[in-house]
Amino acid sequence: MNIQGQAALVTGGGSGLGEATARELARLGAKVAVLDLNMDNAERVAKDICAQFGNGCAVAVKCNVSDPDSMQQAIETAAAAHGPARILMQIAGIGSAKRVVGKDGNAAPLEDFAKVINVNLIGTYNAARLFAAACAKLDPMEDGARGVMVFTASVAAFDGQVGQQAYSASKAGVAGMTLPMARDLAQHGIRVCTIAPGLFKTPLLASLPEPVQQSLAASIPFPARLGKPSEFAELACHIVHNDHLNGEVIRLDGALRMAPR
Numbered sequence: 001m002n003i004q005g006q007a008a009l010v011t012g013g014g015s016g017l018g019e020a021t022a023r024e025l026a027r028l029g030a031k032v033a034v035l036d037l038n039m040d041n042a043e044r045v046a047k048d049i050c051a052q053f054g055n056g057c058a059v060a061v062k063c064n065v066s067d068p069d070s071m072q073q074a075i076e077t078a079a080a081a082h083g084p085a086r087i088l089m090q091i092a093g094i095g096s097a098k099r100v101v102g103k104d105g106n107a108a109p110l111e112d113f114a115k116v117i118n119v120n121l122i123g124t125y126n127a128a129r130l131f132a133a134a135c136a137k138l139d140p141m142e143d144g145a146r147g148v149m150v151f152t153a154s155v156a157a158f159d160g161q162v163g164q165q166a167y168s169a170s171k172a173g174v175a176g177m178t179l180p181m182a183r184d185l186a187q188h189g190i191r192v193c194t195i196a197p198g199l200f201k202t203p204l205l206a207s208l209p210e211p212v213q214q215s216l217a218a219s220i221p222f223p224a225r226l227g228k229p230s231e232f233a234e235l236a237c238h239i240v241h242n243d244h245l246n247g248e249v250i251r252l253d254g255a256l257r258m259a260p261r
Contacts, residue, residue, distance in 0.1 A: 004029035007082040012092030014041025016202035020229030033078030035063035065123035086147040088131040093120045097163040113166040120170035136188040146189040153196040159258040182247030191246040198253025200227035221255040
């Protein structure tokens with residue numbers, strides 16, 4: 001699919017990997033809806049994109065991916081500004097680290113686990129089902145294509161560390177539903193792929209002390225540095241361009257395999 005002129009939704013678009021992806025989509029000529037719970041961040045990114053690539057090419061939309069009404073409203077608001085979207089970059093997510101049994105001997109609170117699953121896994125499915133329902137109604141393009149969805153998992157889906165039970169489970173769920181969803185939506189001409197990033201220099205990692213960042217970077221075989229958000233964005237956009245990429249989970253990690261802790 002040619003990105004030029006297409007309307008795109010980017011959840012979590014107000015910072016980190018989502019921000020980089022929103023900017024790359026705009027650079028390639030897409031009309032971008034920056035979806036985020038944090039409207040200050042979303043508006044900052046949308047304003048910057050419009051200043052760089054022209055007024056009207058980006059809009060900020062408040063969105064909670066795990067809330068059906070919020071996600072549906074965001075899709076409709078974006079469509080009113082840019083027309084129906086054919087591209088969904090589902091990047092919004094949260095992290096957590098909590099041992100099953102704490103130092104106090106008590107079990108981890110179930111609500112902590114449920115919150116991560118609700119945002120990362122259920123939120124991804126919620127965004128996907130609503131986007132797909134809208135996209136399936138659009139006229140097909142070349143080869144019967146109607147749209148593309150790119151999800152965000154993590155290397156933690158495959159080699160999660162101590163304390164990452166909730167995060168790893170949520171991201172493994174995203175990876176696990178990629179192929180069946182691609183098969184399900186093939187009849188509608190909607191492709192589905194997932195990126196599983198390793199250690200990237202997002203605002204969260206960039207806030208860590210420099211020695212910690214260097215230690216993390218040294219654990220990556222090659223290149224021995226933290227990933228750049230722009231590298232994630234480039235892969236996400238390549239998936240849109242490459243019509244034969246479908247149903248695949250792609251690790252983007254410099255050959256990293258996470259140690260137990």
